[in-house]
Amino acid sequence: MLANMNMHHRQFGTTLRKWRNSKGLTLEQVASATSLAKSTISKLESGYRSTTLANVERLDSLLEANGEVVTAWRESRDRASDPDWLNRIRESEERATEIRAFNPLYVPGLLQTPDYARIVFSDASPGENPEAIEALVEARCDRLRQLEAAVRVIIPEFVLRYAVGGSETMHRQLQHLIDLSERVRIQVLPDGIGYHGRLAGSFRILSFDDRVPRVECEHATGSIVEVRTAEVRRLTTVFSELASWGYDPDRSLAALEEIRDGFAVA
Structure with missing residues (x-):
């Protein structure tokens, strides 16, 4: 207790x-x-x-x-009324000095807009109470504001081009990423690269001042924590290799703007 x-x-x-x-x-x-x-x-x-x-x-x-x-x-x-997995994620994020995130299917959770997050949660939990979905959306989309950790993310280009929720939702999501680019180091991973580390799945590496790094293997509605040294080392290597294949931040920003402009809004 x-x-x-x-x-x-x-x-x-x-x-x-x-x-x-x-x-x-x-x-x-x-x-x-x-x-x-x-x-x-x-x-x-x-x-x-x-x-x-x-x-x-x-x-x-x-x-x-x-x-x-x-x-x-x-x-x-x-x-106190939120799911235990969400509170564990928050606790880790608030203690972290750096968060590195990669998701081969979606925009990483910390960077999602409410509309984008709502679709991800709803599709992953069909039949869930709408009020519960809204609570999760609010919690997910408010977390970045509360963090002091340095944040680095790698997002595959095809993830950014996939119309989750339609053109307007994606236009807002891409604009949100552009707005965050001064706070978060965002790298776009171009299509057709010769490295397949993205097959490792979705993961985050959290570093701390007072404890060993840990890995969280994410899924749509939660995460699994992994602290074994070998696993942390393996996914740290994967992240570094993915980063070396990704566009640098300036070129990534240009890519975000180009992809955003491809989603027409009324």
């Missing part, structure tokens, strides 16, 4: 500690001003417990956080 609480509420705790430190307040001072126990404040910051909205609002007011502490608490509460 403690591990789950830690995973769900770590971001809230980090936000709370950031604001307390920015104001130069000790745990004792915050506890005294809010009538909360010092141990409660400590556990909140460590992510080992949650608290009520009323308490969070008192903390936000004391720290003059302009609603940021309340927002972080609401997001952590919402995460």
Whole structure:
């Protein structure tokens, strides 16, 4: 139970500690001003417990956080009802210093627009409750904004030319990739190359400051985590080789613009 609480509420705790430190307040001072126990404040910051909205609002007011502490608490509460695989992905992403991603079939999840993600989730989970689909779409499309990690992705050219959802959806998706190109290193993998490492399937390599790298083998609605050294080494080599065959970022940007323009919009 403690591990789950830690995973769900770590971001809230980090936000709370950031604001307390920015104001130069000790745990004792915050506890005294809010009538909360010092141990409660400590556990909140460590992510080992949650608290009520009323308490969070008192903390936000004391720290003059302009609603940021309340927002972080609401997001952590919402995460508690999300699937375990999604919370594991979030935890890894938030701790990572670099994320390298390759998907031979779709635009990588972190870079998907809501319309594109909705189609991917719906097609992979026929009959799923529309509200559940929307929750997954929102979670997927909001994750990149919350990350500090450097992100590198390789996207096959034919993936970008395949009309998922039709021309308008793809036009918006390609424009989204173009808009992200200053934040994310995007390489387009041209058709007809002589290397077939893409047959390794969809995967992400996550690097950390405080632990060994790990690989996540992705599928449409989740991922499988692999931490064996040999597997991490193998897919790191595959990613490097794919990158060497891909266009450089400038040429990739030109390719994205050319492919976008090929999808007519009304």
